[in-house]
Amino acid sequence: MKTTINKVLFVLSLFFVFTSCDDKEIITLNSDANTVVTLSTNSVVLTGDTASEEAVTVSWTEPDFGFEAATTYRILMDVSGGDFSNPQTISIGNAYSKTFLVQELNSRAINLGLEPDMESSIDIIVETRLSEQTTMQSNLVTLAVTPYSAVLDLSTTWGVVGSATPNGWDGPDVPFYQSSTAGVYVAYTTLIDGLVKFRENNDWTNNYGDDGADGTLEAGGADIPVTAGTYKITFNINALTYTLEAYSWGVVGDATPNGWDGPDINLEYDPTSDQWRALATLTDGLIKFRQNNDWGTNYGDDGVDGTLELNGSDISVTAGNYLITVNFNDLTYTLEEVDFWGVVGSATPNGWDGPDVELSLDYTSDGAVWYNDNVDLVDGLIKFRANNDWGVNYGDDGADGSLESGGADINVTAGNYSISINLTELTYTLTQN
Template identity: 50%
Template structure:
């Protein structure tokens, strides 16, 4: 991907927008100035974002405080959307009482990608200012436009092929859980899926629909359209299909973290990684104590990696990796044999419906969406028993959510959430207010 390092030009221009606010009560002792106005000034009419300038300030917006005729405590918010959306899905940036806002390239880029802007192309973006004098006295300025070119390091490895069947989370077809997806690889016509399956049967089909589906008559490793169901035993697998020759294979395949710093120590089960197709790497969420870890395949020592030089590079059979106590997102890059440990806040499930009950540790940790859905968190294939549970941050009760009314809406310090025994994919959405949680039972 070719990145542009500099803005083609920087030109200062101003948009002056008249803003009139009227008193809602003729009996008020203070008369609001009907001619109060503000001007919104942007530092440029065109921005180009790139990985190289991600940390740099790229756009400044300033405005003057309207003269309402008295000293006021005015709050401001900026709304950003793509031209043509009429601010129906705008991203809101709270500014408080400041009369300016500076966006870094990374910050503005994230907003635009969340809006669905096309990377590496010029997108017309509109912005407007919300002036709030009180809950009853709020007004927008007219929108102003700017040309913006975002960048993306997100890959699109998606294909239209998926796995369906009684062995899969969605069963033979579910509105809640889509087919297990296949992803493109570096080999032409070869796609791969990473699937945790149970005892049952499966088939492959296109577009989550039965119009084009494949089975394996004779179970001999070659697919036939409308062929027989394929039997499978429970396990975690790598499924490979050649879409040209219709040859396919199924092999046991998983990656995990093992070690004295993990909740399970040097014994199984390992802390499991999930494949991240947006960056072609593997991600895990874990809470560590002071100790050591290693990475290994299939919860066995046949293929295991450590870091002999403590430089973030993995070697087969390398030294144990020392870690400090904390909450981490771990990235494993098998293409370059590197890893990263990022300390961050983690969400987990706790309760008598979970593995360790109401006490720490909370082994069932949510992963954030590593695509462009900011505020979304996922936990796939978690097994729950009959009982209750809650969501909490960093295995402590300082920040915890329950569900008053059991309606899928989360409340801070809310009621325990009842659980029915089963295996679930859990989706939590903090991009909305109030946040929500959904449990999708495996079919």
């Protein structure tokens, strides 16, 4: 990777003119200014058992521009030999180092496509930013990394069913996930006014209700009434008890669509990583994370280092589409700029002009797989495109399930579909429900 300052801007010899009466002082940017990056170690082996421990510290020197400058920094990571066209990007602010915990570095490595349990190499550079247009890239350093599989299996055979759940009494049920305590399961869901019960395997053979409305469960017991809201449901199969508590996490701030007053951008629980995530479009501004759309429990980032502090400082963001990931176990977060994918066409509700039918990201796919299991289409044509724009779009020239950039429209018949695309394999599926 070249060590370079945006040449076009520097040809302009960036200068600032300050006038006092007839005197002018011309300040010229030092074109030899540079940051030098070092690593605390050149090789790391990452394991799930050490997820909360420090893995590596990336440090860099302050560049000498020849004058005082307000600079910010970003760490860019790519597989060794890559061209940094689609790097992992970590905004740092004005600090001169970043310590990655094992879990965070592992997530970056997996997102770059590194194979778990195999040693690979990551190239790292630091980008110095004087302005949106004026940037400088440091020397390149290489880190040998052995990542681990971050996909957890927290699944259970138990679920929540009922008229208050999204799928009603017929299911499929809202899943319970394993907690850190054996036999204690949790579910995160939004309910409407209605009734719920707990059952195993989406079947009535083994089910529990609450005869006394006292928080204890009985086999085949009475339906449990609930009021509308977003809940954390805890089911203790050892003691046959349960709790329902109002529970949600969200993103709030003037960079979000609803501002500081909310309602917040909802974060979705991801059981494959035991983290909370959201796909969100932000504007230039500030954000924080808070619980239950309320300031009673909120987190910011005092050190601009990717770690959260209770009641911490507002987090500055620039406009863009983001995958937001928050780990409330070790109080870390990431903001990763991504393309949002959707379905457009005469067969979709909004036609060729959009807005497109939104696709959700499969968090286990390293950004490759996007899907929507409930899409109503009419007889007509569809294509896939990024960010509601024709700049990047895919069709199918051979009508064979493979995608081509700018390819032919895809013919569909009316129905309700499960749709998915794989951006790595350039394939898609349309399954009528």
